[in-house]
Amino acid sequence: xxxxxxxxxxxxxxxxxxxxxxxxxxxxxxxxxxxxxxxxxxxxxxxxxxxxxxxxxxxxxxxxxxxxxxxxxxxxxxxxxxxxxxxxxxxxxxxxxxxxxxxxxxxxxxxxxxxxxxxxxxxxxxxxxxxxxxxxxxxxxxxxxxxxxxxxxxxxxxxxxxxxxxxxxxxxxxxxxxxxxxxxxxxxxxxxxxxxxxxxxxxxxxxxxxxx
Numbered sequence: 607x608x609x610x611x612x613x614x615x616x617x618x619x620x621x622x623x624x625x626x627x628x629x630x631x632x633x634x635x636x637x638x639x640x641x642x643x644x645x646x647x648x649x650x651x652x653x654x655x656x657x658x659x660x661x662x663x664x665x666x667x668x669x670x671x672x673x674x675x676x677x678x679x680x681x682x683x684x685x686x687x688x689x690x691x692x693x694x695x696x697x698x699x700x701x702x703x704x705x706x707x708x709x710x711x712x713x714x715x716x717x718x719x720x721x722x723x724x725x726x727x728x729x730x731x732x733x734x735x736x737x738x739x740x741x742x743x744x745x746x747x748x749x750x751x752x753x754x755x756x757x758x759x760x761x762x763x764x765x766x767x768x769x770x771x772x773x774x775x776x777x778x779x780x781x782x783x784x785x786x787x788x789x790x791x792x793x794x795x796x797x798x799x800x801x802x803x804x805x806x807x808x809x810x811x812x813x814x815x816x817x818x
Contacts, residue, residue: 610761613745617662617765620738648775650724655771657728659763665732665739666746666759691812693730697723698804705797727804731811738762 701723742762749755 609745610757613742613758614761614765616738616741617762618768619765621766621769651771651774653725654728655767657725657730658732658767659760661729661732662739662742662763662766663756663759666742666749666755666762667752669743669746670749670752670755672747687733687814688812689730691730691808693808694727694811695805695808697726698801698806698808701804702798702801705794705801732766 739762742758746755746758749758
């Protein structure tokens with residue numbers, strides 16, 4: 607149990623770093639661009655952070671199952687970051703298309719597609735192999751079983767998301783919940799801005815100007 611707690615603390619440390627916190631102002635309009643109310647906003651956050659948890663469990667699982675070549679490759683995050691940033695840009699372009707040209711009568715289908723996009727953003731933005739994530743890879747590769755390595759990734763992922771989730775939930779939804787109602791009047795403009803910002807962030811990640 608001690609190793610699970612240690613890995614959880616490593617994730618918590620990553621979630622509390624200056625880098626992770628500095629990304630919050632960037633991600634706020636992206637995450638809340640489609641939030642017409644508090645319930646919808648929380649649903650978006652859950653999908654975004656679920657993507658991050660799945661990413662870390664994927665990393666830990668590959669580290670355990672992969673050959674030595676795969677384990678060496680996954681620690682070289684260059685190709686993964688490039689691929690992830692391209693996916694983020696594609697999601698941004700698609701979100702921009704929906705904001706500009708989507709049929710106003712569509713509801714469930716558009717909402718579902720958009721929220722799946724937030725899940726993808728959370729997933730692909732997590733493939734940045736800093737020291738804590740490299741430690742997760744090492745611990746998972748040395749894990750005694752697949753289940754143990756899988757749980758390492760889950761513990762790490764939940765550690766990473768706790769502080770950012772609490773920030774968004776208590777600050778955005780508790781303190782400024784009335785702002786969401788006002789912003790809903792400018793829903794299309796916010797969606798366009800969020801999509802453009804998402805494209806910009808993906809481009810900056812691709813050219814290694816910023817790292818999430």
